[in-house]
Amino acid sequence: MSFKELKLIEPIQRSLLAEGYSKPTPIQEKAIPALLEGKDLLGCAQTGTGKTAAFAIPILQQLSTERRSSKERRLIKALIVAPTRELAIQISDSFKAYGRNLGLKTLVIYGGVTQHPQTRDLASGVDILVATPGRLLDLINQRFISLKNTKYFVLDEADLMLDMGMLKDVRKIITYLPKDRQTMFFSATMPTEIGELANSILNNPIRIDITPVSSTVDIIDQEVYFVDKVNKINLLIHILKDKKIDSALVFSRTKHGANKIVSSLEKIGLAAQAIHGNKSQNARQLALNNFKERKTRILIATDIAARGIDIEELSHVINFDLPEVPETYVHRIGRTGRAGLGGKAISFCDYEEKPLLRSIQKLISKTITEVTDHPYPLVDTTIKPKGRSVRGAYASNSSRSNTPKSKDTKTGKIRREKRANEPKKKTNGKNVHWTSR
Incomplete structure (x- = not known):
């Protein structure tokens, strides 16, 4: 199958050709038609399967069909939330590459840097926003960001967000989104808590499992x-x-x-x-x-x-x-x-x-x-x-035995520091525990 068979518009096809892409990956082949039909999606896929293009291309195509006058201010129509700065930057770069011929504006925001350049760009209007949870919530609370016009929402690497303790922020972000939206949810694995989150925000989704682990x-x-x-x-x-x-x-x-x-x-x-x-x-x-x-x-x-x-x-x-x-x-x-x-x-x-x-x-x-x-x-x-x-x-x-130790300054006792990448204990829930195999 070629990208032409996926009924993509010509400007996107030109961009994909410039990137050297001729054939869709399995997840792109399955996800793009479903997303162009407006369906929610639950994808169990790891990095390297082409999942960014799988959700970016349909979002770009659907946004390109919406007419906006030259004087009308750009509003955030698509929101992609990713756990790390590195991943957020990569996703933003992909949207810019695939949508280079569409005249849409993509902005990436993340913590760890001064917010002024980001708020300045937000003020000039944005079509697609890629963000890490902490900085996104911060700017929402400061009223630099409104999500009330968002039509497309992507939650990427959800299980990593669980590992990093971000789910509370994610749930808060979801409360600012319109209920009438298209949601795309991606995770390499599906521990109970992630499965429950997916069930709560997706509406009759198509489920795609790509490349068993x-x-x-x-x-x-x-x-x-x-x-x-x-x-x-x-x-x-x-x-x-x-x-x-x-x-x-x-x-x-x-x-x-x-x-x-x-x-x-x-x-x-x-x-x-x-x-x-x-x-x-x-x-x-x-x-x-x-x-x-x-x-x-x-x-x-x-x-x-x-x-x-x-x-x-x-x-x-x-x-x-x-x-x-x-x-x-x-x-x-x-x-x-x-x-x-x-x-x-x-x-x-x-x-x-x-x-x-x-x-x-x-x-x-x-x-x-x-x-x-x-x-x-x-x-x-x-x-x-x-x-x-x-x-x-x-x-x-x-x-x-390898966990680094540090001294508690109040008690003088030696304590072991918890490793940030230690697997979380899984909780028992009512939903079926789903792990990629």
Whole structure:
């Protein structure tokens, strides 16, 4: 199928051609016709499936058909809410690219920067607004933004918003929207709380599940190195000294761990940068841009900071720490192998992480190839009991031993800091628990 068969208007077809797009992805093929008919949509799809174009193109086409006089002020007709600044910027860029021939105005707003340039642009009128929840609510409360004319509402990466504690803000934003609207809801997974939110804001939606999570890994070359925890950084340095690795996205389970990896790499002359929740928005964007532009070859990230980031032609993903949730492994390695291109995923597994590896292999229905020819083979096969298991993955909660400590200034007691990217406990609800498989 081609985009022409989706009955897209000629200006959008020209824009897509200029972007090098000729055929729609599966989610675009299914979503665009339904959205052009005005239906609500519930999409279970991860980054890299083409979901941004799947909702951007129908919104642009429908807005282009609405006549507005040259003197009439632009009003916010479409609102897209995304969890992070990086994702919001990418979505805004996509709307501008696909709608370059339509004369529509798109604006992106986010926190972490002064609001004056954003309020100035809002005052001149906006057709499409892309926003992060906190800054959006702030400007609504200051009466810089009115959503009463919004006809199209997109909530993207809803499960990440749950992880980041944003659902309260999202629910508040929804109260400012007209009830008569078209709603598009996207999430890579559907834990109970996200399913309940979707049920409450969607009206008889079409549901689209794209690329079951276990099948996205088929074109990616996957390897696992068994290594002692204390030797992981040495192994990483050994691997990254290979100049054939054009670009490497390295996943750390914690923010503290990401910083330690960067420090260790820089000590031996390997330039690297980190993105995580403790970094400022400007620092995260600079690190990401440097990586995309190949100024930096190595980027260290936590799952939350990297979620939704689209990096073209990424050659390697390295799991320095295995994730505690098997689906997260697929989301991580899916950042390579985009658009049918090949890629390599390398995972480090210490003795305590072996049950996590088994859970991952069960999910993807595949045994990951073990690399035995390396200088830091696994030696330590002892396990110390450390309490409850994490999501039933393994009995020894190894993540706790890596959690950074800080002192409570009032009591003088040492306390452990909660990791921002630790999976939330799922609540029991009346709705069926739906997780992408």
